[in-house]
Amino acid sequence: MDRQNSQTFNPEHLLLVDSMREHLADVLKPCHTNEYLFRFLKAQDYNVNRAVEAFVSTMNWRKKNQIDSIVETAQEDPYLRVLRNFWPGRFLEGASVDQIVYYEDVGVLDIKHILSVIPHKYIIKYHMYMMELQEIERRRMHQEQGCPISMIIIYDMRNVGTKHIQVAGFEILRELAKIDEEHYPEFLDKIYLVNTSGILSAVLKMARLFVPEKFVSKIQIGTGNLLSMLSISSLPSTIGGTSTVNFSFCGSLNYYDIFPDAERVTIGNKSHHTVCQSVDTPGSILDINFVSECNDIGLTVSRQKAEEGSQGEDEKIIFPLKRFNSHVNAVSLQVRASKAGKYAVRFDNTYSTWTSKCVTYKINVLHPNTAVGSDAITDST
Known part of the structure; x- marks a missing residue:
């Protein structure tokens, strides 16, 4: 057993941690010190079985949310x-x-x-x-x-x-x-x-x-x-402290702080605006980010049909029309494209009889290996 800093635990606690290690031998990593395991044990009132279940649940959560790489990839994420x-x-x-x-x-x-x-x-x-x-x-x-x-x-x-x-x-x-x-x-x-x-x-x-x-x-x-x-x-x-560090922080935040090259478009009533993106590598990710002003906006994503005269399937809807309250909550949607081809992101205002909508958006095509959340949508061909 890893006895690092074992003096911080009493003998009974060490035996319980040892038992956890036996149960988790196949999944433990060097960073899973006694102190780390003991935290799960203490949280579960020193019940080894429950502590093991909690630990495994956390490891699955970390894998699902790609936590192990979150620090090193933070600089690549515009929001973070x-x-x-x-x-x-x-x-x-x-x-x-x-x-x-x-x-x-x-x-x-x-x-x-x-x-x-x-x-x-x-x-x-x-x-x-x-x-x-x-x-x-x-x-x-x-x-x-x-x-x-x-x-x-x-x-x-x-x-x-x-x-x-x-x-x-x-x-x-x-x-x-x-x-x-x-x-x-x-x-x-x-x-x-x-x-x-x-x-x-x-x-x-x-x-x-x-x-x-x-x-x-x-x-x-x-x-x-x-x-x-x-x-x-x-x-x-x-x-009550005496620190000379500047504790003032940025007060305002706007969408162009995140995406300086975001595009802004006004979509008339009973109209729509379509952005086409070419995907060259199967498995690439359409990264769709947008906000609207004052009102909601609809969105749909589709893979376009093959060019006239060529063999291929008709247009396929990947993400069906959904209205977003993007004037209240900013939207970020990831769609994994299973095939190469042309994809259409359509901002839809055809349901609005009288009101035009202003939308600011940024759409990127990301590499297939890019880390995305578990809520990403897959174009299941």
Whole structure:
């Protein structure tokens, strides 16, 4: 058995971890240290069978969502690239030798606006990316310190108001809390809500409807012993620290920040706009991204029929007509093309009797090996 830092576990815990290793011998990797396995064990109340099931479930989830490559491919993802610069949160370096400390200025977030520019699934993906960065840092610190590493989150609640009480925001919070509880167990130690206001009680009341009680139980109002526990020089002045780091963040975000060469078109009432894309390599991915202004828009994707006089099938609908509220939620759709040929992406406004629609879009043809989400649509020929 890997006895790395075994002094952090009592003999009984080591025996349970050993038992987990025996059950998981065929799937374990070098990064699956005793400390990592123990987190699953502790989350399942030291029941080895349940811990093994939870671990296997997490490995399947990681494979399905291509988590192992998410850090190295983040720079290639236009949404993650922008979110890394935009999102109002950062790790506080040097704050603690045995804890990862993350600070987020919640008050500057406008979730309604963010969702109108960034698709929901990429906000979730960004969270996965950040959790993986923390796992990497956790392993590094654990190797250096020789003791378990926990995580503290500081949410700065100044400027939080009624605009932050959004159902969409709480639904995202619920999804993130579920991911953390199931796939990053026993990572989060404490959540500090600082610079709180009278709106906090309403926020917490709403939160209890969306997230597990175990998550809520880790919340502490105010700084508590935070300032005595962490290095003051690493904390922002808004919570009593003396750090000279600039904690200001990008305030505005628009679609051209993500896709500078996005195209904008006005589609008349009872009309449509078709974008044709040539696919040379079978298995390539049509990456379709768009937003609209003020109103919804329809979309359909088809593979075009062969040219006149040649042998081939008729036009095939791959993605049937669907109306998207893309003026509220940005859309990102991936379609895997099983055959080479010409594909048509059609923005449809034929159902609108009176209203023209403005659509901003970016469509790419990606290499077959490009990592895409499990929700990608396959042209099943």
